[in-house]
Amino acid sequence: MTVVEKFIETTNRKDIEGALEIFTNDAVINDPSVGRSFDGIDQVRVYVERFFVGYNTTTKLLRTEQITESSVKAYVDFTGDFGHETGYLQFETNGDGLIIRVDADLD
Numbered sequence: 001m002t003v004v005e006k007f008i009e010t011t012n013r014k015d016i017e018g019a020l021e022i023f024t025n026d027a028v029i030n031d032p033s034v035g036r037s038f039d040g041i042d043q044v045r046v047y048v049e050r051f052f053v054g055y056n057t058t059t060k061l062l063r064t065e066q067i068t069e070s071s072v073k074a075y076v077d078f079t080g081d082f083g084h085e086t087g088y089l090q091f092e093t094n095g096d097g098l099i100i101r102v103d104a105d106l107d
């Protein structure tokens with residue numbers, strides 16, 4: 001299972017601990033749609049709790065595009081209590097395959 005698939009699988013199950021296991025302690029999630037960046041594992045937890053668990057978000061993977069050896073762009077379809085959105089999550093990983101950065105962009 002790729003890191004993208006693992007992220008989607010754990011967040012769809014609302015498994016916060018499982019999702020956090022694939023991030024480094026100093027990971028960053030940058031999401032302009034919510035107007036801020038979430039820096040460090042404690043803030044990554046806040047992001048997952050608020051936007052995936054709190055909004056009952058289900059993510060469907062549409063396709064991926066390999067950007068570099070350590071970066072992949074996942075085009076996704078989000079549904080939840082907020083309605084419906086599409087966009088992408090660009091994941092950057094370290095040599096151990098853990099997520100060091102996610103850049104989100106909604107259409």
